[in-house]
Amino acid sequence: MLANIKYLLSSVWYAATYILAPPFCSYCKEFMKVRAVLCDECKLMIRPVVSAKLAITRTYDIKVFALGAYEEPLQSLIRAKHHGDRIASRDLAKLFCSTGMLDAVPCDYWVPIPLHWTRFASRGFNQATEMAAIFSQESGKPVAELLKRNKRTKFQALLSPQARLSNVKEAFSLHKQNMEQYRDKHLILVDDLMTTGSTLQEAVRALRMVQPASITAVVFCRVV
Numbered sequence: 001m002l003a004n005i006k007y008l009l010s011s012v013w014y015a016a017t018y019i020l021a022p023p024f025c026s027y028c029k030e031f032m033k034v035r036a037v038l039c040d041e042c043k044l045m046i047r048p049v050v051s052a053k054l055a056i057t058r059t060y061d062i063k064v065f066a067l068g069a070y071e072e073p074l075q076s077l078i079r080a081k082h083h084g085d086r087i088a089s090r091d092l093a094k095l096f097c098s099t100g101m102l103d104a105v106p107c108d109y110w111v112p113i114p115l116h117w118t119r120f121a122s123r124g125f126n127q128a129t130e131m132a133a134i135f136s137q138e139s140g141k142p143v144a145e146l147l148k149r150n151k152r153t154k155f156q157a158l159l160s161p162q163a164r165l166s167n168v169k170e171a172f173s174l175h176k177q178n179m180e181q182y183r184d185k186h187l188i189l190v191d192d193l194m195t196t197g198s199t200l201q202e203a204v205r206a207l208r209m210v211q212p213a214s215i216t217a218v219v220f221c222r223v224v
């Protein structure tokens with residue numbers, strides 16, 4: 001109940017700040033005639049990256065699609081943690097959809113990577129959930145909150161590659177209800193950033209338990 005009220009309040013807040021938000025570019029702060037997350041010049045600065053293969057086991061890998069490289073102007077947008085930045089997350093997801101990059105990816109459900117509740121509480125929103133909500137809106141396919149975080153992991157960016165692996169090991173499990181409905185379905189994992197890919201790998205390992213037809217991942221940025 002309390003969670004519902006909190007969600008409702010944050011949605012009202014989101015709608016109000018959306019309407020009131022002045023049309024400034026989120027990166028260079030240039031005034032724009034039409035509201036968008038980035039001005040045309042900054043949009044051109046996004047370095048496109050090709051889809052990557054991420055190995056899960058020796059015989060199983062998934063494709064990872066990214067809007068761009070983890071560089072400016074995306075980098076500051078991804079790092080943003082203030083409440084108003086929820087708008088930027090959603091606008092960035094709209095920009096991602098407008099590229100058409102995801103049109104050919106088979107999809108039945110969008111599956112956001114969850115934040116641990118303590119991190120969610122301090123941040124107030126999860127970028128992956130915001131992205132998934134927009135992808136769902138644009139594609140007409142539902143969001144499935146299938147994953148749950150088992151532990152509060154350290155920030156991956158601060159760790160060595162070896163430490164990253166053990167940090168996220170068994171970090172996720174599945175919400176057990178209605179697992180049958182995801183069998184033989186196409187699942188798309190959603191996260192904001194891929195560094196070494198170890199978080200995605202752990203999430204895929206958990207998701208494979210439902211025996212989906214395919215798993216693909218979509219992130220705003222990828223470290224290249």
Ligand SMILES: [Zn+2]
Nearest residue numbers: 025028039042
């Ligand atoms: Zn700009």
